Amino acid sequence: MSEKATNRADKDFVFPREDLCDFVAAYFDKGPLFLDAVKQNPSPLYVLEPEVLRQKANRFRACFEKNLPRTSFYYAMKSNNLPAISGILLEQGFGLDVSSGVELQIALDLGARDIIFSGPGKTDAELLLAIDNQEKVILLVDSFGELERLKKLLEGKQKTLRIGVRLNNNPSGLWRKFGILPEELTAFFGAVSHIPNLLFTGLQFHSSWNLTPARQIDFIIELGGLLRTLPAALLAKIAFIDIGGGFWPSQGEWLLEDPTEKEVAGHDPKNAGGERDALLHYRIPALPIEVFAREIGAGIKEHILSLIDCKICFELGRWICHESMHILIQVIDKKASDLVITDAGTNAVGWERFEVDYFPVLNLSAPDLTEKPCHILGALCTPHDVWGYAYFGKSISPGDVLLIPTQGAYTYSLRQNFIKALPQVVLI
Ligand SMILES: *Cc1c(COP(=O)(O)O)cnc(C)c1O
Numbered sequence: 001m002s003e004k005a006t007n008r009a010d011k012d013f014v015f016p017r018e019d020l021c022d023f024v025a026a027y028f029d030k031g032p033l034f035l036d037a038v039k040q041n042p043s044p045l046y047v048l049e050p051e052v053l054r055q056k057a058n059r060f061r062a063c064f065e066k067n068l069p070r071t072s073f074y075y076a077m078k079s080n081n082l083p084a085i086s087g088i089l090l091e092q093g094f095g096l097d098v099s100s101g102v103e104l105q106i107a108l109d110l111g112a113r114d115i116i117f118s119g120p121g122k123t124d125a126e127l128l129l130a131i132d133n134q135e136k137v138i139l140l141v142d143s144f145g146e147l148e149r150l151k152k153l154l155e156g157k158q159k160t161l162r163i164g165v166r167l168n169n170n171p172s173g174l175w176r177k178f179g180i181l182p183e184e185l186t187a188f189f190g191a192v193s194h195i196p197n198l199l200f201t202g203l204q205f206h207s208s209w210n211l212t213p214a215r216q217i218d219f220i221i222e223l224g225g226l227l228r229t230l231p232a233a234l235l236a237k238i239a240f241i242d243i244g245g246g247f248w249p250s251q252g253e254w255l256l257e258d259p260t261e262k263e264v265a266g267h268d269p270k271n272a273g274g275e276r277d278a279l280l281h282y283r284i285p286a287l288p289i290e291v292f293a294r295e296i297g298a299g300i301k302e303h304i305l306s307l308i309d310c311k312i313c314f315e316l317g318r319w320i321c322h323e324s325m326h327i328l329i330q331v332i333d334k335k336a337s338d339l340v341i342t343d344a345g346t347n348a349v350g351w352e353r354f355e356v357d358y359f360p361v362l363n364l365s366a367p368d369l370t371e372k373p374c375h376i377l378g379a380l381c382t383p384h385d386v387w388g389y390a391y392f393g394k395s396i397s398p399g400d401v402l403l404i405p406t407q408g409a410y411t412y413s414l415r416q417n418f419i420k421a422l423p424q425v426v427l428i
Contacts, residue, residue, distance in 0.1 A: 028369075043423075044328060044343055044344035045425070046423050056323065057320060060247075072240070073094045074097040075089040081106070084425070085321060085324070099119035131150075131159055139164075140164045140204045141165045168182070170207065185230070202242060207244060209246060216296055224302075225303075241312055243296070256281065317409060322406055325406075329344040330402065333398060342377070345420045360405070362391070362392045363392060363395075374396060
């Protein structure tokens, strides 16, 4: 899932110990709260902090509202599909961004009234669900073929569906599967104009893994160039431009391997463990969201709002939920001074995350700001079941409660029904 930040290969990526210790200390300070959760509920647990989610929502919205005249914010449900998270963000005035009929149904069941539905390969059943709920859903069309199928599905219906179209901003490699090419936009408008029950309302693009706003701004400039070529009658139809998500949390990307030496995407997890220096971690820095807001805001005003008066929409996933959920597990067995087995397996996160990404393991039962090498492994019958290669604490023993903080994004949604029961969710 990782992509390499090649443009920074000359920088020093070693994670400064002080910064890491500050991060860890803040979670040890909250330790009693987490220990209490394990007393009240059986370990392992996913722990959700609704207040963190609310703060993140408000911070993101405040800084973009400061830099842009008209905005709307949507939560990308796929990043963490726990319905309570979508519910809390709805209460904060967010809409929901869904990528399938399953997610659309969850959004409808939660009472969402402002939903955007994007994604490739929508089935007829998914399109019909959108049509049936047309007053709540804007459908972001992914292709000409999808538009054709929509036309057929709308025949004889008295409903008007609001649509936008996704523009592809990365036509090489595997990202080419998304949307239509920018140069196809005029043809797309032409095709839509022949379909009576469709109301064209906007454009969408999305890029992932943005540690800086550079990629988003590049496409905003390209989009401005494209808009300049369109007739005024078409520009007048664009009520929104949705710039997607992909904002990286300002903690940066934390890795076990030196990204200057190893292609992270090609990392062979079978070699994980062994020779690794358990205490050497890496961090690829990311800019604070305020900087994204300032620079993206300026780019949009210069290149887009100078041509059209439209609303700017955001689809936030990782940035908003990453810090809101943590995983609590317990040590079941100590098999050597540097080898413990925990009561949960990494089926709780659904992928071999901690063989690539670094996250600290905090021993809440014996807190200490020194990190000690130790294999912290799960209880699955596979060696690819690693929580970490070290822990923060005085010592480690059976019964100790361990916290893996900031696991809110792309873990809970990817959890697997594999060997061990999945953790329960508690809100604190
Ligand atoms: C996944 C996705 C998002 C959210 O991405 P994050 O990196 O989690 O912010 C937003 N929009 C679309 C279209 C997506 O596919």
